[in-house]
Amino acid sequence: MEIVDLEEQYEGEYCVCLERWSEDMKDAGNRKELWLRRMKDRGLRVKLALVDGRPAGMIQYVPIEHGFAQGRDAYFVHCIWVHGYKGKGVGNQQKKGLGKALLAAAEEDARALGAKGMAAWGVSLPVFMRASWFKKHGYKKVDKNAVAVLLWKPFAADAVEPRWIHEKKKPELTAGKVTVSAFVNGWCPAMNMVFERALRAAAEVGGPVEFRPVVTADRSAFLEWGIADALFIDGKAVRTGPPPSYEKILKKIASRAKKIKR
Numbered sequence: 001m002e003i004v005d006l007e008e009q010y011e012g013e014y015c016v017c018l019e020r021w022s023e024d025m026k027d028a029g030n031r032k033e034l035w036l037r038r039m040k041d042r043g044l045r046v047k048l049a050l051v052d053g054r055p056a057g058m059i060q061y062v063p064i065e066h067g068f069a070q071g072r073d074a075y076f077v078h079c080i081w082v083h084g085y086k087g088k089g090v091g092n093q094q095k096k097g098l099g100k101a102l103l104a105a106a107e108e109d110a111r112a113l114g115a116k117g118m119a120a121w122g123v124s125l126p127v128f129m130r131a132s133w134f135k136k137h138g139y140k141k142v143d144k145n146a147v148a149v150l151l152w153k154p155f156a157a158d159a160v161e162p163r164w165i166h167e168k169k170k171p172e173l174t175a176g177k178v179t180v181s182a183f184v185n186g187w188c189p190a191m192n193m194v195f196e197r198a199l200r201a202a203a204e205v206g207g208p209v210e211f212r213p214v215v216t217a218d219r220s221a222f223l224e225w226g227i228a229d230a231l232f233i234d235g236k237a238v239r240t241g242p243p244p245s246y247e248k249i250l251k252k253i254a255s256r257a258k259k260i261k262r
């Protein structure tokens, strides 16, 4: 196994979270590519773990002012992922030390770039990106937003502890309409998938459905709402982790539309 920087030859794999085999990924559109292009100029760092020359793990981190937390002189880890699907792509590569090596390489890189600390997000539940995994690697919980835990490892005594940027307002409703408010940032293909599915489903139901996109790749839009990625149907948040299927989103929107038509 070796840890390398993201090179052009691996960008395709990286943009689909090393899951080229996945049918679901086809629903994610090209927002990750656009995000990559945009964030390259804003200090995005990506490291890959190669196994037999093939990308099997990745970590992406940005200067914290481009992440979802408030802070300074630090990096923010959006995502660390080691391919975990047996029999698909590079197979299950978890629990072989790739995650540990990726995090160590990212921290070393951030220190070399002058950062005073590393922030990361994890979830407090034993699913998805567990906060507990970071805790094992010396991170402590410094803030919480529902199940999203903000984790922090300072490298210097004068490092400033970060805080989440919290939700600032809720989507408004329009009388007589089904409002589908979809927020998309671009960093996460799974979240991009939810956005694209909601867009398609809203168009398919049509009629009273009002689709309201908020593209939070635009930093001012993110700061206005304090929401990076989310889906609300008539103001109610839809659970997006794991991403709901197209059919599920369609059903939710259609059932609201039926109530309005009556």
Ligand SMILES: CC(C)(COP(=O)(O)OP(=O)(O)OC[C@H]1O[C@@H](n2cnc3c(N)ncnc32)[C@H](O)[C@@H]1OP(=O)(O)O)[C@@H](O)C(=O)NCCC(=O)NCCS
Residues within 6 Å of the ligand: 078, 079, 080, 081, 082, 083, 084, 093, 094, 095, 096, 097, 098, 099, 100, 101, 128, 129, 130, 133, 136, 188
């Ligand atoms: C969390 C994650 C990044 C950790 O990466 P990993 O490569 O599996 O982790 P590591 O191998 O470094 O460590 C995991 C465990 O394997 C163990 N391990 C490491 N090397 C090992 C080896 N050679 N043999 C057996 N076990 C080993 C470690 O001791 C550790 O055990 P512990 O959790 O009980 O302490 C990875 O599991 C993952 O991607 N999970 C899903 C996260 C996710 O959903 N990310 C997307 C968020 S956007």
